[in-house]
Amino acid sequence: MPQNTLTITDNRNNQTYTVPIEDGTIRAMDLRQIKTSPEDFGLMTYDPAFMNTASCRSAITFIDGDKGILRYRGYPIEQLAERSTFLEVAYLLLFGDLPTEPELKSWVFEITHHTMLHESTKKFMEGFHYDAHPMAMLVSTVAALSSIYPEARNVHDAGNRLLQIKRLIGKVPSIAAMSYRHNMGLPYVYPDNDLSYTENFMNMLWKKVEPKYVAHRAISRALDILFILHADHEQNCGTNAMRSVSSAQTDPYLSMASAAAALAGPLHGGANEEVLKMLDEIGSKDNVPAYIKKVKEGHGKLMGFGHRIYKNYDPRAKIIKWSAEQVFQVTGRNAKLDIALELERIALEDEYFVKRKLYPNVDFYSGIMYQAMGFRPEMFTVLFAIPRTVGWLAQWQELITDPEQKIARPRQIYTGSEVREFVPMAKRGAVVAAD
């Protein structure tokens, strides 16, 4: 018997089957041969929320949740955050290797020259209600770009795909900034090609009457680091939406709108906003022990703590904590940081949190940092969506070029009625119930 196999005995009929084990998995389709009769459909797996199912092979991002490791294309996130820029990381995620100097120069040039939006995009955005949530505007406007670039439907043409990738990475910050300006009742600011990716974004957000909004270098670098940390995180809810929708060969604008819609959910991209609310509720460092006691008694959760995959310190949280200190040197210390540090100190020593392996996640410090940088809480998920655009597009490319992938179509366990005869209107209700 080859070693890398699994032998299964079906106790319903004592039949034995041997299926290969490859990369720590068995193929769900190998179970289909397990039947009790020729009419039997065959065995399936049942896995709500994909708790134990690999849906693809991917060479983009590696996570070891027990050890707290995150790598993009093999490079540790700590090294990328310290030594590279967001657009360099975008190139790495999309093309598989770090760019050479000329490659990076031309990549930055290309992205910079795709930041402009078609004027009709501005008109769609003007149609939103004055207090529309910026995330709802982002999702809808990204979808609307599909109507401006109909050639994007040709997803099998590599050159065409690359053009749409550049457009999306270039235009998403412009849409994000427009959604903010619309909310604030401010006139839109057009992109400025003299500025870096993050400086241009901040100029489009915050320029008033001055010729250019000049972001402090430490702040634009901190935003660049935050973008690096959020660029990809393998098969999470939004990325799964991207892959699932684009498996129908839907164009990348519509697919990405679905991924961003998933990110907008409070269980996914919204936790950083919740951390801020929690810190406000706690109010001061002295109230931390009482708050922790309340959480341990089952009243609420410590927001920004715990993770489905990380059962160790989220490596991104460590970097954000360090980067926040640099930001506070410019902006002044956010008073909420002291409460957060005290929460972390107590929680990391407390048996309840230690036993459950609950550590700070990426959202624990990012909200405090965004707030200190001048962002409103409504923008926090949008700030997540800008860099995650790169991850979604890298995963989309991988899906489209993977010969094993087909349209995503899970199975179900049907729990409804057996076949029944149509009931005419006159016989429905009490009469039928009495039958």
Ligand SMILES: CC(C)(COP(=O)(O)OP(=O)(O)OC[C@H]1O[C@@H](n2cnc3c(N)ncnc32)[C@H](O)[C@@H]1OP(=O)(O)O)[C@@H](O)C(=O)NCCC(=O)NCCS
């Ligand atoms: C992220 C999260 C959804 C992961 O959930 P999960 O993998 O399904 O983990 P579970 O809900 O099964 O939690 C396991 C145990 O830890 C507890 N727990 C998990 N996160 C907790 C938190 N933040 N505060 C207090 N207790 C927590 C659960 O109550 C459960 O305890 P029990 O075994 O006594 O029932 C969860 O940790 C959470 O809600 N965190 C707060 C929200 C947050 O920060 N989200 C951002 C994620 S990046």
